[in-house]
Amino acid sequence: MKSVNKKMYMLTVIIAVVALFATGKNLLISAGVSVLLVVCFYITYAKTNESVRLEQETNEKVEDMNRKIIQALARTIDAKDRYTNGHSLRVAEYSKEIARRMGKSAKEQDTIYYAGLLHDVGKIRIPVEVINNPGALSDEEFEQIKIHPVTSYHILKDIFDDPNIKNGAKFHHERYDGTGYPNGLKGENIPEVARIIGVADSYDAMASNRSYRKYLPQSVIRNEIKTGKGTQFDPTIADIMLDMIDEDEGYTLREVKSLQKKILVVDDEPMNIKMVEVILKDTPMYQVVGATSGMEALKMLDAHEIDLILLDVKMPEMDGFATMELIRQKYNMPIVLMTGDRNIETIERATKLGVDDYLTKPFLPLALKEIIHSTLN
CATH class of the missing domain: 1.10.3210.10 (Hypothetical protein af1432)
Structure with missing residues (x-):
């Protein structure tokens, strides 16, 4: 920054000297011309500087977007292989x-x-x-x-x-x-x-x-x-x-994630938990555990390493939204809401709370599998 200011000072002096010789010996006229030229120069410099800054910011944003697109494409390809x-x-x-x-x-x-x-x-x-x-x-x-x-x-x-x-x-x-x-x-x-x-x-x-x-x-x-x-x-x-x-004495240069993922299904209807187990029974990399209330779910989170939560919205005592707020205070794993409510207000509330996705009941088995796989990977 100091070098830029020094260069600006030198350019100002040069402009003033050029103006003096260009306008002859009338110091009043030369001073006025010098001031005018310097002001014009500084305005042009400021605009150019701002233009360069904006161009640099744009380039950085484009580079960041390209990097994210490339990373997303790579993750998409990797996701084909579980x-x-x-x-x-x-x-x-x-x-x-x-x-x-x-x-x-x-x-x-x-x-x-x-x-x-x-x-x-x-x-x-x-x-x-x-x-x-x-x-x-x-x-x-x-x-x-x-x-x-x-x-x-x-x-x-x-x-x-x-x-x-x-x-x-x-x-x-x-x-x-x-x-x-x-x-x-x-x-x-x-x-x-x-x-x-x-x-x-x-x-x-x-x-x-x-x-x-x-x-x-x-x-x-x-x-x-x-x-x-x-x-x-x-x-x-x-x-x-x-x-x-x-x-690499600790063998850290490797895939460190566990092969099997543990999914917690929180639903006051045990039949719904069983249905998720049946849908995922042909996918041994997923282990399903269940909880029939929000409080039971919180206890299970303390006792197990959970990779994903499937959370019912309508439950007695503490609904899915209240349960999710308590979970988010302590844990940061992905959450997918399950609901029979198709109202836009419910969906908007779920989105604002930061759910990773939501399923409307009754849901398609393939849709459940795809959401689980995509969310975890």
Whole structure:
């Protein structure tokens, strides 16, 4: 700020001197012209300064909006697989840290971060039943999986000018020895961003729960990455990942959420609690517990780690709204209201209280499942 003021002072002096020479020796005229020029200059400067500030604020808002859109898109893709939610975010974070340790600039690190977030965007074309298949994939299903990097590339190529983002998506399943897909690229012919994401992606796959297994022990993952140096992975990037593993004594670089989610259903009609249990019985990742009153629900929250609350509105003694207000004083888990009341006032009140969603009774089983899955993930 001081340097700006100094520059302004120097410019003012220059304007005054120029005005003096331009108007001859009449000091009164030159002084008047000088003042007029200086005033005009300061007005122009102030307007320019304000314009620059507004443009900067607009650019920051656009960047923030773009970042949120990218993150939302990544979460949407991850949500297709009930066992890998958060995968893209973790891959992005690991990739950025690898890039930092490689000496990349802050801008390069951000680009690699976004490439990591969007590396699996092509999975949007893969059927959910293939992604969530708990058993061995058929040859046809595996071919569908293998094509997602190409789909990712074509989705991203018209959105981002930076080739790193689309190349990271297209080539992150290439292997250093040339046996990967989709193009069978080898060694440093694989774009560096893809080699970085490839290591981060493989690490997170091993460190995350799957439908057919729990996350692998850290020692097993370390051995897999060490064994894959020069065959599956770029040796230099693999060494950086090994350093990150060695520094992570508490094994924090992994999916930390529990595989099973506990849902508290609060309804004065036990039959409604039973109905939710029946609807979710084919989804073992959800455990349903019930409470028939607001006070019982508060006691259960003290005794259990609850991930989501399904809360009936009309209950004797203490209704759902009053129960929710008490819950919010102490807990911050998502709440979905259940009500047979379709009045707009009820919906508006629920929205003002900050519910994550609401269901009108009788509700569709698929609607219940979708709301639960989307809210939790």
